Amino acid sequence: MNKTSSKSGAISYWVLAVYFLLLALIIPWYWPEGDARLLFGFPMWVLASLSALFLTSCFTAWLCLRDKGPED
Amino acid sequence: MSNVLPFGPGAWLFFSLYLSTLLLLGWIGRRARKEDSLQDFYLAGRGFGFFVLFLTLYATQYSGNTVFGVTGATYRIGFPWLIAVHYMLAIVVFFQVFAFKLQPLARERGYVTPVDFIRDRFSSRALATLASIVMIVALSNYLLAQLMTMGRALQGLAGPAGDIAYNYGVVGLALIMVIYGTLGGLRAIAWTDVIQGVVLFIGFLVLLILMLYQFGPISAATEVIAQNLDPARLERPNTPMLSEWLSYILLVGIGGALYPQAIQRMYSAKSVGKLRQSFAMMAFMPFVSVLIAFIVGIYALAYVPGLEGAASDQAMASILRIVQEQSFFGYALVVLIFSAVLAALMSTADSAMLSISSMFIKDIYAVHFRPGASESELTKMGKRCSWLVVGALTLLAIILKEQTSLIGLLDRKFDLLVQIAPAFMLGIHWMGLRTGPVLVGLIAGLTISLLLAFGPFDFIVDGKVWGFHPGLYGLVVNLACAVFGSLWLASRDITGSANSFLAESEE
Numbered sequence: 189m190n191k192t193s194s195k196s197g198a199i200s201y202w203v204l205a206v207y208f209l210l211l212a213l214i215i216p217w218y219w220p221e222g223d224a225r226l227l228f229g230f231p232m233w234v235l236a237s238l239s240a241l242f243l244t245s246c247f248t249a250w251l252c253l254r255d256k257g258p259e260d
Numbered sequence: 261m262s263n264v265l266p267f268g269p270g271a272w273l274f275f276s277l278y279l280s281t282l283l284l285l286g287w288i289g290r291r292a293r294k295e296d297s298l299q300d301f302y303l304a305g306r307g308f309g310f311f312v313l314f315l316t317l318y319a320t321q322y323s324g325n326t327v328f329g330v331t332g333a334t335y336r337i338g339f340p341w342l343i344a345v346h347y348m349l350a351i352v353v354f355f356q357v358f359a360f361k362l363q364p365l366a367r368e369r370g371y372v373t374p375v376d377f378i379r380d381r382f383s384s385r386a387l388a389t390l391a392s393i394v395m396i397v398a399l400s401n402y403l404l405a406q407l408m409t410m411g412r413a414l415q416g417l418a419g420p421a422g423d424i425a426y427n428y429g430v431v432g433l434a435l436i437m438v439i440y441g442t443l444g445g446l447r448a449i450a451w452t453d454v455i456q457g458v459v460l461f462i463g464f465l466v467l468l469i470l471m472l473y474q475f476g477p478i479s480a481a482t483e484v485i486a487q488n489l490d491p492a493r494l495e496r497p498n499t500p501m502l503s504e505w506l507s508y509i510l511l512v513g514i515g516g517a518l519y520p521q522a523i524q525r526m527y528s529a530k531s532v533g534k535l536r537q538s539f540a541m542m543a544f545m546p547f548v549s550v551l552i553a554f555i556v557g558i559y560a561l562a563y564v565p566g567l568e569g570a571a572s573d574q575a576m577a578s579i580l581r582i583v584q585e586q587s588f589f590g591y592a593l594v595v596l597i598f599s600a601v602l603a604a605l606m607s608t609a610d611s612a613m614l615s616i617s618s619m620f621i622k623d624i625y626a627v628h629f630r631p632g633a634s635e636s637e638l639t640k641m642g643k644r645c646s647w648l649v650v651g652a653l654t655l656l657a658i659i660l661k662e663q664t665s666l667i668g669l670l671d672r673k674f675d676l677l678v679q680i681a682p683a684f685m686l687g688i689h690w691m692g693l694r695t696g697p698v699l700v701g702l703i704a705g706l707t708i709s710l711l712l713a714f715g716p717f718d719f720i721v722d723g724k725v726w727g728f729h730p731g732l733y734g735l736v737v738n739l740a741c742a743v744f745g746s747l748w749l750a751s752r753d754i755t756g757s758a759n760s761f762l763a764e765s766e767e
Binding site: 207211214215216217219220221222223224226228229230231233234237238241242244245246248249250251252253255 | 339342345346349352353356360477478479480481482486491494495496497498499502505506509536537539540541543544546547551
């Protein structure tokens with residue numbers, strides 16, 4: 189089995205790096221504690237975290253679709 | 261039951277038609293079987309294309325917990341429970357670690373249960389049996405949670421007659437599920453998942469529209485919370501809770517990716533390409549399902565005060581009851597949403613039931629009690645096993661109805677499931693991973709997880725150690741044993757037990 193090819197299902201280092209970056213954005217440690225400012229009815233930290241999550245969804249979908257199985 | 265609940269005859273006719281359709285699909289699934297084999301019964305002949313595969317993955321992953329557990333936890337905690345949306349996506353992210361390599365392997369080597377891979381990869385009866393037991397116990401916990409939610413779904417709408425409705429809900433829905441599940445196996449369950457997935461998807465969208473129509477914009481609900489409740493429900497999670505966020509993402513992400521029923525859906529895909537397309541769609545589903553359940557929890561927090569403890573899991577049902585009493589339009593939509601709730605519960609519970617039955621029969625019964633049994637005999641025993649498992653868990657769901665909050669049940673299941681991760685996620689990529697260290701790691705990981713989860717330790721707060729779930733501490737030790745043990749054996753030039761899997765992978 190090929191251990192490095194993305195087509196074999198292994199995840200490469202740059203993909204891991206992107207996921208770590210997105211994880212750091214999803215968890216709102218960077219947002220001031222006690223801040224409850226609202227935007228569109230949601231606390232702003234919620235919108236920041238959801239935006240990062242949406243980027244994660246797009247990146248994941250792109251990763252899934254960039255390679256196709258041999259019979260497809 | 262119609263005397264107990266405040267639904268009229270029209271609504272019950274709708275539910276009856278819906279539930280009858282599931283039974284009909286079970287019967288059609290039975291007629292469509294191609295052979296009397298485990299592969300046909302438990303994997304539907306490995307022929308699922310994108311449409312069925314995506315909807316069966318969706319309906320199975322989004323469960324009663326998505327609807328009631330998330331709404332209830334959001335009701336208790338407020339906006340910091342946004343983590344529920346994140347951890348559902350984490351499952352899809354962790355699928356990628358092994359799914360695209362496992363699917364073709366399963367097809368080539370004829371795997372039926374998740375443990376078939378472990379048995380093939382590591383050639384160890386002890387490791388395979390322990391992995392089966394872990395998966396069966398974790399999944400039984402999950403099935404129990406679904407059955408309890410079925411009861412609570414009816415309990416919340418029943419008002420004073422809630423206790424009787426709970427018992428009827430658990431028994432009636434479990435009976436229907438076990439009938440269609442044992443009639444047609446995975447084929448019937450996946451077909452019912454297609455209907456349930458569509459109903460669930462529409463139900464979530466209707467639910468969002470209904471909240472906006474009934475209670476106004478979310479900004480109004482947030483204002484009510486800001487004025488009447490603890491401001492911590494609006495603020496960014498505090499530092500200990502941020503640790504919990506990371507813990508939930510890792511625990512549910514890894515554990516959820518290793519759900520036996522999800523792995524068996526990977527096996528049943530027609531090709532890797534279909535699996536990739538399905539996962540790409542799944543990556544966006546948290547936004548149209550669990551995020552909506554979270555928003556409903558915020559509305560309930562604002563407009564349905566006073567639910568405490570396990571009763572908070574009825575936040576969704578309570579808010580629906582308010583909508584239902586307002587107008588006929590609201591009533592009709594609640595009927596549709598209630599169907600979606602049933603869909604979420606039954607589509608997850610039936611898949612868990614089928615997976616438990618397949619693992620018990622193929623990994624325990626056929627290995628330890630009847631090694632020479634025919635496929636036909638095993639399939640027949642699998643059906644009996646489904647009845648027994650569902651019967652026992654239904655009884656337990658009735659006995660335990662006031663005992664445990666749904667999120668509590670969820671946590672324990674994942675603490676166990678993540679311990680299988682080294683064998684699957686590392687074992688499929690690294691051929692240097694040895695059997696002995698993986699077995700030792702699994703035992704160490706389980707011991708630590710269970711000790712921390714149930715031991716009388718002062719440093720455990722709310723079932724977590726410094727904000728992290730016990731299962732993750734177990735997983736760190738488990739992984740260390742597996743990796744360093746394998747490297748140590750390799751350094752001493754001790755070869756593991758040879759098998760065809762390793763031999764072929766080295767070619």
